């Protein structure tokens with residue numbers, strides 16, 4: 604999954620807006636909670652969740668996915 608830095612609370616770029624903070628802060632916090640819950644549910648049924656931040660280098664992200672796939676492949 605690709606997570607938008609803003610909406611998913613990226614530690615580098617996920618700044619809470621200074622206006623309407625009372626509205627945005629809980630909204631973004633809920634998104635993060637939902638992400639964790641989604642990961643848990645998917646993992647329970649055997650999926651491997653690879654989360655990639657919007658700011659990550661696409662080549663590196665692709666490599667991370669490739670490694671994850673290769674690691675899980677039966678030998």
Ligand SMILES: [Zn+2]
Nearest residue numbers: 608613616658
């Ligand atoms: Zn970011």
